[in-house]
Amino acid sequence: MKVAKKRFFAALALTLVFAFSFVQLPVVYSEEVNVELEDEALSVIANVIGIDVTKYNVELNTHNMYSVNEDSPVYETISYTLQSAESKIKVRFKFLNQTLVYWSITPLEGSPEYIQPLSTNTLDTVKDTLHRYQTYSKTPIVQEARDVLDTVNEVKSVNITVDNMKLQITENTNYLNLNWARIVNGLEFGTGLGIRVNNGIVDVFSDKSSFFHIGSADVNIPQQEAIRIAWEEAKNCTTVKIWKGDSYEVFPFHLVEEQRTVQLYVGSTKDLALYPYWKVWFVADPEVYTTTGFEVTIRADTGEITKSRVTSYYGTFPDTETPADTTSSSGNSSEFQLENSANLPLTAIVLAAVVSVIAIIAIVMIVLKKRSK
Secondary structure, three states, rough: OOHHHHHHHHHHHHHHHHHHHHHOOOOHHHHOOOOOOHHHHHHHHHHOOOEOOOHOEEEEEEEEEEEEEOOOOOOEEEEEEOOOOOOEEEEEHHHHHOEEEEEEEEEEOOOOOOOOOOOOHHHHHHHHHHHHHHHHOOOOOOHHHHHHHHHOOOOOHHHHHHHHOOEEEEEOOOEEEEEEEEEOOOOOEEEEEEEEEEEEEEEEEEEOOOOOOEOOOOOOOOHHHHHHHHHHHHHOEEEEEEEEOOEEEEEEEEEEEEEEEEEEEEOOOOOOOEEEEEEEEEEEEEEEOOOOEEEEEOOOOOOOEEEEEEOOOOOOOOOOOOOOOOOOOOOOOOOHHHHHOOOOOOOHHHHHHHHHHHHHHHHHHHHHHHHHH
């Protein structure tokens, strides 16, 4: 029984370390907020979203400033509640270095009251929103986005490319998602522009195009060379230290060179510069507790290793059933969905991590039980 308890607490400590190493809590500077942005947010509610603010009692809920770390861009988040006799809505904003990059509208009661009645045609509603946003922001990419959208005749899941601008529309039961990306050398570089439509209204809008920029689109490192570079890095990891409840214990760690997955994708740096990357993951055989393998990330234009780490069941990179040496290019991720997640309070983020930890502990205990037999 004592051995089982020790194993349990060792597993608990290990999973906590893994889980919270992935949770990056923002640093909050609530006393340094820019009050002028509150007036700008109110202007966006009327002139971009199109809400008739004269019919609402407007209440400021929150205004916070934060940065993921000292070297990262500074965000300010603002939220309002608007209530009238007919409806109640919540509107959220995010500003990056005092530039609007995100807004969302959530109906709480009734339907939002707009200055101009919304079109019954979803595409026209999106086009109208883009037009108002272009007038407000003067962002060059918006006209390109509208030009591609003009080639769409009906709302359905589709990928359309005009020149080097790609529009991806994804339709599901509840939402219609639109994302724009640039195609360069066959790779999709996210523009930061994304829209979500829900029940006929644009309820989420994101635009980081003023900050996203392509640092390099060159893939100078072929796949086999990336695998070689990754293996030279990974093969040096021959042991792992596992916390056993009262001390660390060193275990042999063996990676299988032939069992790997490879991915070519576009990622961003802290300053939102976009580059092509190779990510190579090698399988551990056998696994050591929750340790599943080793991951190496390499700049595809220079061959520079930007990250290498042991992986666990929490946040593993690959699907281990994917055939080895498959290469894919990640497209334009739904930035607006990421923004929406980023608006969660810290307690929700931590709670999500704790829930994940509990799930991992269950996996670990199953593994330990099997090994104890």
